[in-house]
Amino acid sequence: MILAITPARGGSKGIPRKNLRPLCGEPLIAWTIKAAKASRLVDRYVVSTEDGEIAETARRYGAEVIDRPKELAGDEVPTLPVLQHALTQQAADTVVVLQATSPIRDPDLIDRCIERFRGTDADSLATGFICKYTEYGTNHMPRQQIDAFFYSIMTET
Numbered sequence: 403m404i405l406a407i408t409p410a411r412g413g414s415k416g417i418p419r420k421n422l423r424p425l426c427g428e429p430l431i432a433w434t435i436k437a438a439k440a441s442r443l444v445d446r447y448v449v450s451t452e453d454g455e456i457a458e459t460a461r462r463y464g465a466e467v468i469d470r471p472k473e474l475a476g477d478e479v480p481t482l483p484v485l486q487h488a489l490t491q492q493a494a495d496t497v498v499v500l501q502a503t504s505p506i507r508d509p510d511l512i513d514r515c516i517e518r519f520r521g522t523d524a525d526s527l528a529t530g531f532i533c534k535y536t537e538y539g540t541n542h543m544p545r546q547q548i549d550a551f552f553y554s555i556m557t558e559t
Contacts, residue, residue, distance in 0.1 A: 404516060405494035406444040407468075408434050409484045410460070410502050411475040412453025421456050421502050431456065433505035435463040441512045444498060450488050451475075468492075504529075530554030 410421045410431055417423065421431045431449070438447040449460040450468045452475040457467045468491050474484050485497055496519070498512065508514075511529070519527040533553035534545060541548065 403492075403494045404443055404445045404496045404498060405488070405492055406438045406441065406447045406498040406500055406512070407485060407488050408438070408447075408449045408460075408465070408500045408502050409470075409481060410449050410451045410453070410456050411470070412451065412456055413475060413477070415477060419455075421451075421453075422459060425505060429459050429463075430505055431459060431502040432463045434500050434502045434507075435460060435465045437505075437507045437509075437512060438500055439464055440509065441516075443513045443516045446492060446494075448488060448492070450484055528554045 408431065412419070412421070414420045422429045424430075425433065435447075435449070438444055441447075446466070448466045448468045449456070450470045451457050451460070452470045452472050457469070460467050468488050470484065470487060473479075474487055481499065485499065489497070496516070498516065500512070515527055515529060530553050532550045534548040534550050535553070536548060
C-alpha cells in the first residue's frame, strides 16, 4: 500500500492561509492534489489538516482528508508526528510526502520517484534541485564558478 500525504495546516505565519492562496487561478493545494490523483502508483491519497476550510477545499478537488489534532498543527511541530498520526488512520508500506508548497511537478514525477525508490534498498528518497544560492552581496564570482549543492525543502506542515 502506497499512501501519499499532503500535510496542510491552516496557521502559516509567513504567508497566512498559504495553502488556500490562489496560484494561476487555483488554490495552492489544488496543484498537489491534482498531481497525486494523476499518479498511477499511489494507492491512497490524503490531506492531513486541522483546518476546516483547507479540508473543504481538499475534498472539492477530490482528496480524502484526515482530521489532524490541533496539537499537531503548531509552528514547531515537525512533519514526522504528522505522518505518524496519518499512519494510525491508514497503514502503509510506503509513504509519499507531497508538500503543497512545491506545486510544480512534471506530470509523472511522483510515479518516477516511487519506481526509483522501489528499485533501491534505500529507506527514503527526496526530490530537490542543484542550487548555487549565495547570500546577497557575499559573492562576486561568476555563476559558473560557484560550487553547486543539492537543495531539498522540507517545509512546515
